[in-house]
Amino acid sequence: MAKKPDARPNVSKDDLLKYYREMLLIRRFEEKAGQLYGMGLIGGFCHLYIGQEAVVVGLEAASKEGDKRVTSYRDHGHMLACGMDAKGVMAELTGRIGGYSKGKGGSMHMFSKEKHFYGGHGIVGAQVPLGAGLAFADKYLGNDNVTFTYFGDGAANQGQVYETYNMAELWELPVIFVIENNQYAMGTSMKRATKSETLYGRGVAYGIPGEQVDGMDVLAVKAAGEKAVAHCRAGKGPYILEMMTYRYRGHSMSDPAKYRTREEVEKIKTEKDCIEHVRDLLTQGGLASDEELKAIDKDIKAIVNESAEFAKESPEPPNAELWTDIYA
Amino acid sequence: MATQVLMPALSPTMEEGTLAKWLVKEGDTVKSGQILAEIETDKATMEFEAVDEGTVGKILVAEGTAGVKVNTPIAVLVEEGESVTDAPAPAAVAVAATAAEVPATVAAAPVAPSPAPAPAEVRGWPHTDLPAGPTKTMTVREALREAMAEEMRADPTVFLMGEEVGEYQGAYKISQGLLDEFGAKRVVDTPITEMGFAGIATGASWGGLKPIVEFMTFNFAMQAIDHIINSAAKTLYMSGGQMGSPMVFRGPNGAAARVGAQHSQDYAAWYAAIPGLRVCMPYTAADAKGLLKSAIRDPNPVIFLENEILYGRSFEVPAEGDFVVPFGKASILRPGMDVTVVSFGIGCAHALAAAEALVGEGISAEVINLRTLRPIDYDTVLASVMKTNRCVTVEEGFPVGSIGDHLASTIMQRAFDYLDAPVITCTGKDVPMPYAANLEKFALITPAEVVTAVKSVCYR
Incomplete structure (x- = not known):
């Protein structure tokens, strides 16, 4: 049973349907990616975002055109949420020319200048100063864009995160540090990695305000995101959002996730699932019928299947691509 | 008394x-x-x-x-x-x-001024590649400063970031006066946090700016090397050509004098190994100015390896016009017939001193200054070796996997039949840099060692 939804009188049906649709796209896409990985069509590392969908969808709902985003290697959800084409993402996963990086980046390294998505970074924590640097550029250029810089609870223990906090606050950079606390850094639970009770609280040492947010509740995420964005756009410097979330799958496709119990995972899935939450809001509030939602499900399935077909049919990059894009 | x-x-x-x-x-x-x-x-x-x-x-x-x-x-x-x-x-x-x-009231970390202007280094061998026209004598330090100032005037997206670059006027005074001219927005003092500001600068380069990152020395860039290589050098490729990192990482590299193992390493061969980077290592003030201007304009991440001992040395630099030195174009510092001596950075000073000493031995050495290590001007080196049939390389870095090793291998593969002797690679010794004055001298490459190597390849 999904959690009993609170009354949310100020959310429109259209908005809820939009969030439902976007979260569902990520989940179905990731399920398909897992399937293609099993078939050997996707190689290397593949980190699925299943369970965490509300974080990116909620924050994208708080953003405007021009805002930037940068994240780690668990990046498929971020790309879909900011409007990148599912076909291009899936074809990158299969290493084809139709992928966002012409097959040269892979699951962990995709970019879209058009959608202001700056990767896709494989070194844990490296995206944090990079995100602050994007914000530095926006401040320098005098616009009011903000940069969403996503990282996990594991990355939160990297030293460069705190180097970045220090400079971001010192220079009042318009950057939102989004800690996606899914509670496991690969196999190490947060309790085994730190005595800090919260991660957002570490910002206090640098003068950066922040808060913990129910990252399984897209509306809570959006509300917190709007607050953080307002802070940044007002020129008050960075803000930290610690999104309490959970990944249903292993760290990567090859992780059996034996460091946590099946019961723990099941409990989150049944009590906290972000998609079920919105579905309940829609159905229990009488805003949408089962038929309407089924139609969306069907739509999403079609988009995902189409992306998988494209990713299979798109040719491998020609050999000459080996030697391009090394220098501009 | x-x-x-x-x-x-x-x-x-x-x-x-x-x-x-x-x-x-x-x-x-x-x-x-x-x-x-x-x-x-x-x-x-x-x-x-x-x-x-x-x-x-x-x-x-x-x-x-x-x-x-x-x-x-x-x-x-x-x-x-x-x-x-x-x-x-x-x-x-x-x-x-x-x-x-001699206690000074201003404490000196690696704040290290070089000697006052020394005599022009290459007098007697005018640069074959300096454009015709008037020149002025300036130090490498002044040349670097002038290059940055000119490019910052020309392009408002160029900015300088690093430790002590602004209010302190530069730990080595390269950025002296830039804060006054360009303000704190474009001459950004950072906390001591190399990894952090290298990452921020790289992100800023993706966001439409052209950062110049000054490392107080390249020794400290090891803290930042992940961003230099994984973030800056590889992103153009990983993004399928969508976005690169137009930026410069610059600062003194190699040994200064008596500063010990952790402050005395030449990173030329390390960075030259990385696809996606450009690597410059100037010797003269003209190299410094012309290459730095090219580096700032280049759409790729450029590693710009300076040398503290060279900062105070004076050379002729074109006095007029927009003087730039293209990447991948070596200069011949001194023409010769009997042996090719290839070097870069401060190694050129040793190579030139050796060449001068060899005149007395009746050996005419051609001294090539590579100027950039990625790309390397193989054509100039090979043409010279095909003429002289002998080659010695000179650099300050460690011997294993050196630039000299790479050149020796290239010459062997592409000019084997022209060689009358094996290529000798003169490098720093395979030891961490010692502090003791006598041991430091042993550890570094010297003109005398170059002379010995040249005589050896000439069978003399």
């Missing part, structure tokens, strides 16, 4: 300075710790304190005197009832007065 006050060394590489001002006069009584004079190096004016007590018997060097060598007696302190003539003769003065023995 009268004591001589000696011109102090106020940094690891200082050889001489200007006695800017005396704060005492003859007949004054001084206590230890009292400030005697202001000494100007080419980067900073430092106060100079008395170590001993006494009366200023005689001032030997008038204020305003430039080019006063370290350890020159500049004054005599006498005790009560003594005369100046009681002071020991200058010859008796110990040679090694170090910065530590």
Whole structure:
């Protein structure tokens, strides 16, 4: 049973349907990616975002055109949420020319200048100063864009995160540090990695305000995101959002996730699932019928299947691509 | 007993300075710790304190005197009832007065001024590649500063970031005056946080800016090397050509003088190994200016390896027009017929000194200054080797996986039949840099070693 939804009188049906649709796209896409990985069509590392969908969808709902985003290697959800084409993402996963990086980046390294998505970074924590640097550029250029810089609870223990906090606050950079606390850094639970009770609280040492947010509740995420964005756009410097979330799958496709119990995972899935939450809001509030939602499900399935077909049919990059894009 | 006050060394590489001002006069009584004079190096004016007590018997060097060598007696302190003539003769003065023995009130971390302008390095061998037209003599330091200032004037998205680049006017005074001209928005002082600001600069390069990141020395860039390589160098490729990192990482590289193992490493071969980076290592002031301007304009991440000892040396630089040096174009510092000596950065000074010494042996050495290590101008090197049939490489870095190794392999593969002798690679020794003056000298490449190598490939 999904959690009993609170009354949310100020959310429109259209908005809820939009969030439902976007979260569902990520989940179905990731399920398909897992399937293609099993078939050997996707190689290397593949980190699925299943369970965490509300974080990116909620924050994208708080953003405007021009805002930037940068994240780690668990990046498929971020790309879909900011409007990148599912076909291009899936074809990158299969290493084809139709992928966002012409097959040269892979699951962990995709970019879209058009959608202001700056990767896709494989070194844990490296995206944090990079995100602050994007914000530095926006401040320098005098616009009011903000940069969403996503990282996990594991990355939160990297030293460069705190180097970045220090400079971001010192220079009042318009950057939102989004800690996606899914509670496991690969196999190490947060309790085994730190005595800090919260991660957002570490910002206090640098003068950066922040808060913990129910990252399984897209509306809570959006509300917190709007607050953080307002802070940044007002020129008050960075803000930290610690999104309490959970990944249903292993760290990567090859992780059996034996460091946590099946019961723990099941409990989150049944009590906290972000998609079920919105579905309940829609159905229990009488805003949408089962038929309407089924139609969306069907739509999403079609988009995902189409992306998988494209990713299979798109040719491998020609050999000459080996030697391009090394220098501009 | 009268004591001589000696011109102090106020940094690891200082050889001489200007006695800017005396704060005492003859007949004054001084206590230890009292400030005697202001000494100007080419980067900073430092106060100079008395170590001993006494009366200023005689001032030997008038204020305003430039080019006063370290350890020159500049004054005599006498005790009560003594005369100046009681002071020991200058010859008796110990040679090694170090910065530590001469407390300066401005503490010196790696704040290290180079010697005041030395004679023009390449006099007698005019640069074959300097454009026709008037030139001016300037130090490498001034050339670097001028390159940055010109490019910052031309492009508002260019900015400088690093430790002490602004208010302090640069740890090595490369950025002196830039804060005044361009303001704190474009000359950004950072906390001591190399990894953090290298990452921020890389992100800023994706966001539409052209950062120049100054590392106080490249030794500290090891803290930031993940961003240099994984973030800056690889992103254009990983993004399928969508976005690259138009930026420069610059700072002194290699050994200075007596600063020990952690501050004395040449990273040329490390960075030259990375696809996606450009790597410059200038020798002359003209190289420094022309290459840095090219680097700032280049749409790729550029590693720009400077040398602290060269900062204060003077060379001719084109005085007019927009002088740039293209990447991948070596210069021939000295033409010759018998052997090709290939070097870059400060190695060129050793190569040129060796070439000069070899004249007496009847050997004519052609000295090539690579200027950029990625790309490398193989054509110039190969053409020279095909002419001379012999090659010696000279660099300060470690021997294993050196630039010389790479050149030797390239020459072997592409000019094997032209070689009359194996290529010899002269490098720094395979040891961490020692502190002791004698051992440091052993560890570094010297002109004498180059001479020996050249004679060996000439079977002499």
